[in-house]
Amino acid sequence: MKKTLVIASSLALAVSLGACKKQAEAPAPTPSATMMSGNMANMPMASTMQHGMAVGTVTAIDAAKGTITLEHGPMSGLGWPGMTMGFTAKPDMLKGIAKGDRVSFEIDWDGKAGSVTSIRRAQ
Numbered sequence: 001m002k003k004t005l006v007i008a009s010s011l012a013l014a015v016s017l018g019a020c021k022k023q024a025e026a027p028a029p030t031p032s033a034t035m036m037s038g039n040m041a042n043m044p045m046a047s048t049m050q051h052g053m054a055v056g057t058v059t060a061i062d063a064a065k066g067t068i069t070l071e072h073g074p075m076s077g078l079g080w081p082g083m084t085m086g087f088t089a090k091p092d093m094l095k096g097i098a099k100g101d102r103v104s105f106e107i108d109w110d111g112k113a114g115s116v117t118s119i120r121r122a123q
């Protein structure tokens with residue numbers, strides 16, 4: 001009887017831990033345009049711009065065109081799960097970065113496309 005109780009409560013614990021993790025991965029609230037002030041609020045791009053940070057691996061890169069594809073882990077700031085996706089970047093920013101490199105990077109996301117604002121090789 002006592003043993004059954006212990007098993008039941010550890011099961012309940014496992015379930016609640018699972019729920020907790022799921023909640024932590026849920027997308028963060030979107031900053032609204034009202035959080036911005038002055039001229040920024042009048043710019044459609046700026047009003048929806050969000051910032052994200054992640055670590056990932058370069059799966060494709062074209063420094064001349066300023067494009068990079070990253071297989072990234074969870075994106076903090078945007079609440080994204082890990083995925084593979086393409087971004088734009090200033091060509092200068094991609095100098096010294098190669099396919100297969102592990103990088104930590106930050107992006108601005110306008111709701112449709114992401115542009116890299118900083119990227120560096122991770123150890």
Ligand SMILES: [Cu+2]
Pocket residue numbers: 072080082083084085
């Ligand atoms: Cu992504």
